[in-house]
C-alpha cells in the first residue's frame with residue numbers, strides 16, 4: 001500500500017497504522033498530497049475505517065425542519081438566512097412544525113433535525129417551546145436541534161447562561177445538538193465568514209457545555225472557501241482535543257462549501273467549493289486523525305451529490321447521514337441534491353460497494369442491519 005509513497009507521507013501513514021495520533025503539521029502535509037501520495041492516504045484511511053468500525057455503513061431516517069429563514073446575522077457564506085422584509089422570508093408557526101414532526105414519525109423517521117435563522121420576531125424561548133410542543137405530540141422522536149449559534153442567541157436574548165438554556169432544553173426533551181456553525185474554528189477565517197459573531201471560543205464552550213450536561217453533538221467543518229490545509233488541520237486538532245475531554249461527539253461531518261448563491265463567492269474572495277481531491281482527502285485525513293476518537297465519519301450527500309458521497313465511503317467514511325426530507329439550507333446556496341434520499345437508495349449504493357447497510361438512530365444504536373427496503377429484483381420500486 002505504501003511502496004510508492006514519498007518518504008515524508010509514508011512515515012505519517014505508518015504512524016497512523018500503528019494507532020499513533022498524527023500531529024496538525026502531519027495532517028496539513030497529508031491535505032496537500034497529490035497523485036500516488038493521495039491514493040495511499042485514501043487507502044490507509046479505508047484500512048483504518050475497516051479496523052475501527054468494520055464494513056457496516058449506517059444511515060438515519062430523519063426529517064429536516066428549517067422552521068424560519070429570517071436571520072439578522074448575514075453570514076457571507078449563507079444563502080438561506082434572509083431579512084424579514086424579503087419576499088421569500090418565512091417563519092413556520094409551532095403547529096406546522098409539530099405537524100411535520102408527526103408526519104415524519106408516520107413515515108418511519110426516528111429523528112427530527114431542526115435549525116433556523118436567528119429570528120428576532122420569535123423570541124428567545126422559541127427553542128424550548130418548539131421542543132415541548134413536539135415532545136407532547138410525538139414523545140418517542142429524537143429531537144436533534146439548534147446550532148451553537150442559535151444557542152448563543154437564545155442565551156444572549158434571555159440573558160441566561162448557556163448551561164441553563166441547555167439544561168432547560170434537555171429537560172423539555174432535546175436529545176442532541178448539531179455541531180454546525182463551526183465553519184473553521186480559526187479566528188481570521190471566522191472573521192471573514194461570520195464577522196466573528198460566534199467566536200471559536202464560544203463555539204467550543206457551547207459544545208463542551210452541551211456534552212457536559214449530557215447532550216451529544218455532531219462535529220463539522222465547512223471547507224473549500226477562503227481556507228486551506230493549515231486551517232483544516234488546526235480545526236481537526238481542536239475537535240480531537242474536545243473529544244478527548246468530553247467524548248460527546250457522535251460523528252464528524254465534513255461540509256463542502258456550496259458557493260453558487262453566496263455573497264462570499266460573489267465578492268470574489270472565495271473559491272467555488274472544494275475539489276474532488278480536497279473532499280476525498282478531507283474524509284481520509286479525518287479518519288486518520290480523528291478515527292480513534294470519533295469513529296464515525298459521515299459523508300454529506302447533500303453537499304457532495306450521491307455518486308461522490310458513495311465513493312467517499314471508500315475513503316474513510318462509514319455513515320451516509322440522514323434521509324432528510326425537506327433540507328433547505330444547502331439548496332438555498334445552490335446544491336442540486338438535498339430534498340430527500342429514500343432508504344432503499346442508500347441501501348442500493350451501500351450494497352454496490354459490497355458493504356452492509358444498517359439503519360441507526362441519532363446516537364448510532366443499530367436499529368436494523370442488512371437490506372430492508374431495496375429489492376434488487378424490483379429496482380424501480382424505491
Ligand code: SF4
Nearest residue numbers: 071074075078081117
Ligand atoms: S448561517 Fe445561520 S446565522 Fe448565519 S446567516 Fe445563515 S441562518 Fe443566519
